[in-house]
Each structure stands twice: as C-alpha cells, then as structure tokens.
Amino acid sequence: MIIDTLITARWIIPVEPDGVTLEHHALAIDRGRIADLLPTTEALVKYQPRRIERLEHHALIPGLVNAHTHAAMTLLRGVADDLPLMQWLQEHIWPLEQKWIGEAFVRDGVQLAMAEMIRGGVTCFNDMYFFPEVVAREAVRAGMRAAVGMIVVDFPTAWAADADDYLRKGLALRDDYRHEPLITTVFAPHAPYTVSDDPLTRIRTWSEELDCPVHIHLHETADEIHRSGREYGMRPLKRLDQLGLVGPHLIGVHMTQLDDGEIARLAETGASVVHCPESNLKLASGFCPAAKLLAAGVNVALGTDGAASNNDLDLLGETRTAALLAKAVANDATALPAHQALRMATLNGAAALGLAAETGSLTIGKSADVVAIGLEHVESLPIYHPISDLIYAAGRQQVTDVWVAGRHVLKKRELLTLDTQEIREKTLNWRDKLIHHS
Ligand SMILES: CSC[C@H]1O[C@@H](n2cnc3c(O)ncnc32)[C@H](O)[C@@H]1O
Ligand SMILES: [Zn+2]
Numbered sequence: 001m002i003i004d005t006l007i008t009a010r011w012i013i014p015v016e017p018d019g020v021t022l023e024h025h026a027l028a029i030d031r032g033r034i035a036d037l038l039p040t041t042e043a044l045v046k047y048q049p050r051r052i053e054r055l056e057h058h059a060l061i062p063g064l065v066n067a068h069t070h071a072a073m074t075l076l077r078g079v080a081d082d083l084p085l086m087q088w089l090q091e092h093i094w095p096l097e098q099k100w101i102g103e104a105f106v107r108d109g110v111q112l113a114m115a116e117m118i119r120g121g122v123t124c125f126n127d128m129y130f131f132p133e134v135v136a137r138e139a140v141r142a143g144m145r146a147a148v149g150m151i152v153v154d155f156p157t158a159w160a161a162d163a164d165d166y167l168r169k170g171l172a173l174r175d176d177y178r179h180e181p182l183i184t185t186v187f188a189p190h191a192p193y194t195v196s197d198d199p200l201t202r203i204r205t206w207s208e209e210l211d212c213p214v215h216i217h218l219h220e221t222a223d224e225i226h227r228s229g230r231e232y233g234m235r236p237l238k239r240l241d242q243l244g245l246v247g248p249h250l251i252g253v254h255m256t257q258l259d260d261g262e263i264a265r266l267a268e269t270g271a272s273v274v275h276c277p278e279s280n281l282k283l284a285s286g287f288c289p290a291a292k293l294l295a296a297g298v299n300v301a302l303g304t305d306g307a308a309s310n311n312d313l314d315l316l317g318e319t320r321t322a323a324l325l326a327k328a329v330a331n332d333a334t335a336l337p338a339h340q341a342l343r344m345a346t347l348n349g350a351a352a353l354g355l356a357a358e359t360g361s362l363t364i365g366k367s368a369d370v371v372a373i374g375l376e377h378v379e380s381l382p383i384y385h386p387i388s389d390l391i392y393a394a395g396r397q398q399v400t401d402v403w404v405a406g407r408h409v410l411k412k413r414e415l416l417t418l419d420t421q422e423i424r425e426k427t428l429n430w431r432d433k434l435i436h437h438s
Helices: 040-046 071-076 085-100 103-119 132-142 163-176 197-210 222-232 236-242 260-269 277-282 290-296 315-330 338-352 386-393 420-437
Strands: 002-012 022-030 033-039 048-062 064-069 122-127 145-152 183-189 214-218 250-254 272-275 299-302 370-374 399-404 407-411
Touching: 002 033, 002 040, 002 370, 022 040, 033 040, 048 338, 048 386, 048 399, 064 103, 064 250, 064 299, 064 315, 064 338, 071 085, 071 103, 071 420, 085 420, 103 122, 103 132, 103 407, 103 420, 122 132, 122 338, 122 399, 132 145, 132 163, 132 183, 145 163, 163 183, 163 197, 183 197, 197 214, 214 236, 222 236, 236 260, 250 260, 260 290, 272 290, 272 338, 277 315, 290 299, 290 315, 290 338, 299 315, 299 338, 315 338, 315 386, 338 386
Parallel strands: 002 048, 064 122, 122 145, 145 183, 183 214, 214 250, 250 272, 272 299
Antiparallel strands: 002 022, 022 033, 048 370, 370 399, 399 407
16 A cells, blocks of 8 residues: 555554553554554555655654743743743843834744754644744744644733734634644633733633633742732632633643642643643742642643743653652652653643644544654663653654654754754844844
C-alpha cells in the first residue's frame, strides 16, 4: 500500500495507552494522519512509502502541547527578572506592552516563539495575547497548531477599546478561521482582577453556545485571593462559579492557591487546570498541587507561561520540573511519575483545549503531530526506561524532527517553515529599539 511517510524508530511512546513503550515499531502517515502503528518488520512489507525516515536511535512521542503561553512575549525575555507578579506586571511588563505592542511586535515575537517551541518538540500552543489574528496567521504559515485566545480585559489597549470591542474582534477571528484545521479559538479573559462580571457573564453564554473553552489566569497568587476578598467578598473561583463559568470549558491557569473544597469542585465540574511550575517558581507565586488535582480526577495540563516570566518555552524541561516539584510539594517520591508527567504535556493539554480527538497521542486516525527525540546521547544513556530518560535526563536539544499534521517542520534540527536568520535579525532589532527608546 502506498503511503506518504513511514517513520521507523527504536522506541515509540504513544501516551495512549498510558506508560506503554513499543520497541522497533513504525508509524505510517498518510494525508496528514496517523494511518498505522505496527512492528517495523511488518511495516516494511505492508507499505510502500513515498518517504521513509529511519530513526534507529530515537523515540517517537506525540507533539507536546504548551497549554499556556503568551508567545510574542519572547521579545520581552529577560527584560525584568526576580520580581513578584504584580510588581513585574504593573511596573515593567504593562508599561512596555503599552508602548510597543502592535502587529509587527506580535508577528516577530510569535515567530521567535514558534522557532523555539518547534525546536523543543512543541506542536500545539494555547496563546493569550494581543493581536491574536496575527498569532493565527503566523501559526498557519509556520505549520503549527494553535489555540488562539479571544482575549478580554477591562482596559483599552492597542488592539481593542473595551470589552465589547474585544469580544467582537475575537468572534470575528473565530469566524475567519473556522475552516482552518490548525487553528482553534478559545475565550481568554485575562484574569478575575482585570475582567469584570459583565464581560465574564457574556463569555459564559458564548462559551456554552459555541462549545468553546475559557482560558483564564486563576488563583495565581495569594495576593489575588486577598484582593478578590476585598472587592467581591469571595475567592475568585467562587466568583467564577457564581457566574456559571466553572465547568468543562474552564481552563484555569496557575491555580497555586487551592483548598480541598475547590479541588473537589474542579473535579466534579470537569474543569481543566494548566500548571506552569517554572513561572510560579520564578515569580514566587506558590505551588499548584498538581498530584492532588490529578488524584482527584482533574485534567491537569502543562504550560510555560510567557518567556518574560519563565524565561523559556521549553515544555520538555517544564515537564521535568513538574515531575520533580510534585514530589517535593506532596512530600512523596511516588507523586507524579514520568509517564503521568508526559501525559500532562501531551494528551491532557489536548483534552483541555477540546482537541483530544485530533492530537495528544500517537493514535491511529489522529493528526500526525509527531516528535522524534534522539535518546542515545551520553546525557541520557544507557536507557533502561525510555520514558524515564525522556523526562528526567533528556533535554529539548535532543529533539531532531517534528511533524505537524504530517508536515515535516523540523528536520535534523533545521526549521523548514521559519527563517531562522531573519528571526534572529528582527529580534536583535527589537532589542535595540527597546533598549534605546524605553
Ligand atoms: C490579555 S493579553 C495577556 C496579558 O497577560 C500578561 N501576563 C503574562 N504573564 C502573566 C501572568 O503570569 N499572570 C498574569 N498576567 C500575565 C501579559 O503581559 C499580557 O498583558
Ligand atoms: Zn500567563
């Protein structure tokens, strides 16, 4: 049978079923989808591929899903470090954004972010940023899958004037991209402290009508909880619950401040949480009880947050941090084993975005979003358990090849859809502008 591509690999970690590693298997790709997963010896007899990739020292894994980013903030990487969240935002990031944000900033920042993410094995990102139509356009150009935020904040910015304007523009974007398979749109009210009840209520109604997720920073710091107590007389999650937003569409990002009742409420309503351990560590925001949430049945995905608070978009590294931190937070070395961490970085992210039928595991019929990572490096040998190596020893620089919807976007670490040299030059121009005119 003729197919587009056959990838033979030393190991294949499909993620579904959980914890399984196949040895000497092959992945057949046809018309952008996973057509088969079978032993290499059988594949070589059964298929006549137009292209064949023999990856004898590699593991194939599903493309990683970065479930919370502000991609264009790569241009603000390292601009303000070692500060708590509100001081970082109010004194540094928001003034810079007010001055510089525009279509060109977002275009160049997103291109830099996608170059970094693809080289790190990320095939899908969930973005919350200004000028989301630019994010969507650039993602399609680069061949990346993106869930693009229909953002809302109470204050005017270069992108929109007020809540009505944000929502109108967001819904127009959703309509424009309704036939583009790589792009989905997600409501993205910034946070409970920047979006008032009226737009949140309208988002609830739209989200139900359109069956569309709602992506929001939530319970990020203790300060946010205290402020909500002063302004609304209740914790933010309670307020969102009263507004009808706590349910299967909710994607609560950070969630470092949670009591047992709130964990139970997230579980019973089918909400998702995005854990961003490195941003939380760097801003000293607190610790998301990831293992406790998973044990309660909550879908927990992983995100890097923006490169201005992380300071990288290394989701594989983030997965390692999540697995290590969970053990410290739970005081239990068995908490969040490697296979569960990998699931968070792939299938759980896809599930949070409503994309589990499309991506997140190497399953026949799903989109061919695939990452090859060379494991036989001195840094990760001798390899008793490939999933352990992947999470605890390997680094993103070991990612060699990436396919999104069957399209080869990284080949032997070379980006095929983005111009690395041009991205470097534009980034350095932005650095010079920010240094000389801020
Ligand atoms: C409405 S566009 C997104 C908005 O969010 C800001 N931001 C970046 N990181 C965080 C964070 O960890 N908590 C809250 N807000 C954050 C970003 O600078 C944009 O203004
Ligand atoms: Zn964020």
